[in-house]
Amino acid sequence: MALKGNALIGQSGGPTQVINQTLVGIIKEARKHGEIETLYGAVHGVAGILSDNLVDLGNLSYPELDLIAKTPGAGLGSVRKKPTEEECMTILRIFQAKNIRYFFYIGGNDSAETAHIIDDFAKREGYDLVVFHVPKTIDNDLLVNDHTPGFGSAARFVAMAFMGDNQDNKSLGGIKINIVMGRHAGFLTAASVLARQREDDGPHLIYVPERDFDFDNFLQDVEDVYRRLGRVQIAISEGVQRGGQPIYSTGYKDSHGNIQLGTAGELGAFLADFVKREMGGLIFQKQLRVRADTFGYVQRSFPIQSEVDAREAYMVGKRAVEYAIVTEKSGSVAIKRLGDDPSSYASDTFITSLDSVARHTKSLSSEYISPRGNDITDEFKDYVSPLVGTLPKMGYIEGIN
Amino acid sequence: MALKGNALIGQSGGPTQVINQTLVGIIKEARKHGEIETLYGAVHGVAGILSDNLVDLGNLSYPELDLIAKTPGAGLGSVRKKPTEEECMTILRIFQAKNIRYFFYIGGNDSAETAHIIDDFAKREGYDLVVFHVPKTIDNDLLVNDHTPGFGSAARFVAMAFMGDNQDNKSLGGIKINIVMGRHAGFLTAASVLARQREDDGPHLIYVPERDFDFDNFLQDVEDVYRRLGRVQIAISEGVQRGGQPIYSTGYKDSHGNIQLGTAGELGAFLADFVKREMGGLIFQKQLRVRADTFGYVQRSFPIQSEVDAREAYMVGKRAVEYAIVTEKSGSVAIKRLGDDPSSYASDTFITSLDSVARHTKSLSSEYISPRGNDITDEFKDYVSPLVGTLPKMGYIEGIN
Numbered sequence: 001m002a003l004k005g006n007a008l009i010g011q012s013g014g015p016t017q018v019i020n021q022t023l024v025g026i027i028k029e030a031r032k033h034g035e036i037e038t039l040y041g042a043v044h045g046v047a048g049i050l051s052d053n054l055v056d057l058g059n060l061s062y063p064e065l066d067l068i069a070k071t072p073g074a075g076l077g078s079v080r081k082k083p084t085e086e087e088c089m090t091i092l093r094i095f096q097a098k099n100i101r102y103f104f105y106i107g108g109n110d111s112a113e114t115a116h117i118i119d120d121f122a123k124r125e126g127y128d129l130v131v132f133h134v135p136k137t138i139d140n141d142l143l144v145n146d147h148t149p150g151f152g153s154a155a156r157f158v159a160m161a162f163m164g165d166n167q168d169n170k171s172l173g174g175i176k177i178n179i180v181m182g183r184h185a186g187f188l189t190a191a192s193v194l195a196r197q198r199e200d201d202g203p204h205l206i207y208v209p210e211r212d213f214d215f216d217n218f219l220q221d222v223e224d225v226y227r228r229l230g231r232v233q234i235a236i237s238e239g240v241q242r243g244g245q246p247i248y249s250t251g252y253k254d255s256h257g258n259i260q261l262g263t264a265g266e267l268g269a270f271l272a273d274f275v276k277r278e279m280g281g282l283i284f285q286k287q288l289r290v291r292a293d294t295f296g297y298v299q300r301s302f303p304i305q306s307e308v309d310a311r312e313a314y315m316v317g318k319r320a321v322e323y324a325i326v327t328e329k330s331g332s333v334a335i336k337r338l339g340d341d342p343s344s345y346a347s348d349t350f351i352t353s354l355d356s357v358a359r360h361t362k363s364l365s366s367e368y369i370s371p372r373g374n375d376i377t378d379e380f381k382d383y384v385s386p387l388v389g390t391l392p393k394m395g396y397i398e399g400i401n
Numbered sequence: 402m403a404l405k406g407n408a409l410i411g412q413s414g415g416p417t418q419v420i421n422q423t424l425v426g427i428i429k430e431a432r433k434h435g436e437i438e439t440l441y442g443a444v445h446g447v448a449g450i451l452s453d454n455l456v457d458l459g460n461l462s463y464p465e466l467d468l469i470a471k472t473p474g475a476g477l478g479s480v481r482k483k484p485t486e487e488e489c490m491t492i493l494r495i496f497q498a499k500n501i502r503y504f505f506y507i508g509g510n511d512s513a514e515t516a517h518i519i520d521d522f523a524k525r526e527g528y529d530l531v532v533f534h535v536p537k538t539i540d541n542d543l544l545v546n547d548h549t550p551g552f553g554s555a556a557r558f559v560a561m562a563f564m565g566d567n568q569d570n571k572s573l574g575g576i577k578i579n580i581v582m583g584r585h586a587g588f589l590t591a592a593s594v595l596a597r598q599r600e601d602d603g604p605h606l607i608y609v610p611e612r613d614f615d616f617d618n619f620l621q622d623v624e625d626v627y628r629r630l631g632r633v634q635i636a637i638s639e640g641v642q643r644g645g646q647p648i649y650s651t652g653y654k655d656s657h658g659n660i661q662l663g664t665a666g667e668l669g670a671f672l673a674d675f676v677k678r679e680m681g682g683l684i685f686q687k688q689l690r691v692r693a694d695t696f697g698y699v700q701r702s703f704p705i706q707s708e709v710d711a712r713e714a715y716m717v718g719k720r721a722v723e724y725a726i727v728t729e730k731s732g733s734v735a736i737k738r739l740g741d742d743p744s745s746y747a748s749d750t751f752i753t754s755l756d757s758v759a760r761h762t763k764s765l766s767s768e769y770i771s772p773r774g775n776d777i778t779d780e781f782k783d784y785v786s787p788l789v790g791t792l793p794k795m796g797y798i799e800g801i802n
Contacts, residue, residue, distance in 0.1 A: 067796030073568025167474025296694030395468030
C-alpha cells in the first residue's frame with residue numbers, strides 16, 4: 001500500500017541560476033501523483049520548518065511556475081544550517097502535525113547531510129517518511145555525480161565573462177587577474193578555459209586550489225606569457241592555497257626578503273600588488289596596467305541559464321518525486337553521463353544513498369590539470385563543454401595584438 | 402569637387418560591448434563611397450598611427466564584419482593617449498604619406514579632444530583633412546548627446562546583475578553592497594534601478610557621485626531598510642565622494658572617534674567594514690551576512706548588447722561617414738531623442754562641433770536623484786529604460802521574505 005500524505009520541499013545552501021528549475025520539477029511532478037495531497041514549501045529551508053513557516057504551493061499556476069523556473073536564487077528562500085538533535089525532534093513533530101510523508105531537500109553535500117540526519121531521526125522514531133536529497137551546487141563537487149545542476153550555468157557565466165574580458169584586455173593590454181568562485185574545488189575556475197577561441201585568447205594561465213600555488217612559478221608564467229603576447233589574462237580560484245593555507249595568509253617573500261601578507265576577500269588586490277612589486281621593472285618600463293576583478297555572486301545569480309543545466313536541474317526534481325513514490329525509500333538523485341563523446345552528450349539519473357553524497361566532496365581530477373599546474377587540459381574541455389552549451393562566437397581583425 | 406583619398410579609423414579609451422558596432426558601421430558605409438579609396442584601421446588608436454601600425458580593412462568579408470560588430474572590446478585595439486604637438490606633426494606626416502583625407506576617431510570626451518587637436522593641427526598646416534569624432538562611453542557623460550553608445554549595454558548588464566543578485570540576497574538575507582563603474586557620473590549606477598520589478602526588490606538604496614556621501618545618513622538608510630525588509634541590497638558608484646574626495650580617503654569616524662581610512666580599489670571592502678563596525682550589535686544579534694562585490698570590467702565587456710544600443714552604435718558610425726563626405730567639414734556625431742514618450746522611443750543623429758564634446762563631461766541631473774540622495778527617480782527610469790531594452794521577468798512565490 002502506497003505511502004500517502006503531504007509533501008514538503010526546501011532549498012538550502014548557496015543559490016544557483018537553476019535551483020528553481022529543480023523546485024518547479026518537483027512541484028509539477030508532485031501534482032501528478034495522488035500519493036501527495038498538499039505540497040508545502042519550507043521558507044528558508046530547515047529554518048522555515050523549525051519556525052513552522054510553510055507555504056502551500058498548490059496555488060501556483062503553470063505560467064507562474066514557468067517564470068519561477070527561469071529565475072535565479074532560491075524561490076523559497078535558502079539557509080545554511082544543520083539541525084541539532086533537539087531541532088530534529090521539533091522538525092519531526094511538525095512533520096507529524098502536518099502529516100508530511102515526503103520531504104525533498106535541494107542542496108549540496110551539507111544539505112544532503114541535513115536530509116540524512118532528518119531521515120535517520122524519523123527512522124529511529126518509527127515515523128514513516130521518505131526523504132530525498134536533490135543535488136545542486138555551482139562548485140560541482142558532489143560525490144557520485146558526474147556533475148551537478150547549477151554548475152553548467154555558473155560555468156557559462158564564467159566562460160562568457162572571460163571571453164568579453166579577454167577582448168577588453170586585448171584592447172588596452174596589461175595584466176588582468178580574475179578571481180573565480182570555488183573555495184575547495186577548481187571546476188568553475190577551470191571552465192574559464194572555454195573562453196579560448198583562438199590560440200592567443202585568454203585565459204592564458206589558470207590556477208586551481210587542487211595544486212599548491214607557487215609564487216615563483218606564477219611570476220615566471222606571467223612573464224613568459226607577457227613576452228610572448230604582450231598581455232596576460234589570468235584565471236585564479238578564490239581557493240588557491242599553499243600547504244592547505246590560503247595564499248594571502250601564507251604570504252610571499254618580497255625582493256627584500258620581507259613577508260607580505262593579505263587579507264581574506266582581497267585575494268585579487270593581494271595578487272595584483274604581488275605582481276606590481278615583483279615585476280616592477282617591466283611594468284614601469286612598459287607602463288603596464290595590472291588589474292584584478294573578483295567576479296563575486298554574479299557568477300551564481302546572473303539571469304542566464306545553460307540549456308542543458310536548466311533541463312537537468314528540472315529533471316532531478318521530477319525524478320526525486322518519481323523515485324520517492326515508486327521506491328518509498330529515502331535517497332539522493334544523482335546524475336550520470338551516457339557515453340564519452342562530447343558531441344553527442346546525454347545524461348540520466350539514478351538513486352544513490354543519502355550517506356554517499358553527504359559531508360565529503362570531490363576535487364578536479366589530476367588529468368584535468370596541466371603538469372605545471374597553470375593550465376587546464378583538453379580532457380576537461382570535453383567534459384565541461386556540453387554542460388555549458390554553445391557560446392557566442394567572437395569576431396577578430398587579423399594583425400591586431 | 403569632393404575630397405578624395407584614403408580614410409583611417411581608430412578606437413580610443415575604455416572599450417564597450419558595442420564599440421565594434423560603430424567600427425563596422427563606418428567600414429560598411431565607407432565602402433559605398435567612391436571618395437574613400439583605401440580604408441585603414443589604426444592599431445591601438447593614435448599609438449598605432451604614431452608607429453605607422455595601420456591595417457587595411459578592405460579584406461574583411463561581410464560575415465566577418467557582422468561577427469566583429471557583436472564582439473565586445475575594441476577590435477582594432479584601443480589606447481589612452483593625447484598626442485603632443487610634436488606627435489601631431491608625426492601623425493600629419495603619416496597622413497600625408499598615406500593620403501589620409503578622412504579620419505574617424507571613436508571614443509569619449511578625451512578622444513574628442515584628441516580628434517580636435519589633430520583637426521586643428523591639420524588646419525594650421527593647410528592639410529585638407531576631415532576629422533570626425535564618433536561617440537562612445539559607458540559613462541554616458543558626453544556633452545550635447547542625449548546619451549552615448551555603450552551606455553545602454555553596460556546598463557543592461559548592471560540591471561540584470563542586480564536582478565539576479567537581488568534574488569540571491571533574498572534567498573540568504575543580509576546586507577549586500579555592489580560597487581558599479583563610474584568615477585564621476587552616476588548614470589550606470591542609477592541604471593540599477595531597472596532591476597526592481599516588485600516593491601520589495603533591490604536595489605533598496607542607490608548612491609551616486611553627484612551627491613556628497615554622508616556616512617551617518619547611509620547607516621540610517623541601511624538600518625531603515627533592514628527593519629522594513631529584513632535584508633538590504635545597495636548600489637554604490639565607485640566614484641562616491643565627499644567634498645570632492647573619494648570616501649575611502651576622507652574616511653569615517655568610528656564609534657570611538659577614530660578615523661578609519663580605506664585604500665583605492667577597495668571601496669567595497671571599506672564600506673562592508675564600515676557597516677560591520679557601526680552596525681555591529683544588530684549584525685551580531687541577527688547573524689547578518691555583510692558582503693560587497695565590485696562588478697569590474699565585466700560591466701563593459703560581458704558579451705551581451707542592448708538592441709537599441711547596438712543599433713545606435715552602428716548608426717553613429719554610418720552617419721559619421723555620411724556627414725564627413727557630404728559636409729567635408731570636421732565634427733562630432735551626436736544623438737538626440739525624438740519625443741519624450743518612453744513607450745515609443747526614437748532617436749536621430751546630428752552634427753556638433755568637436756570642441757563642444759571635448760574635455761568636459763556631464764553628470765546625472767538633480768531631477769534624477771531623490772531628495773535624500775539615496776535613490777533614483779521615475780524620471781530617470783523613463784529616460785534609461787528604452788536604452789536598456791526589455792529585461793527578463795522574474796518569478797516570485799508569495800509569502801517569501
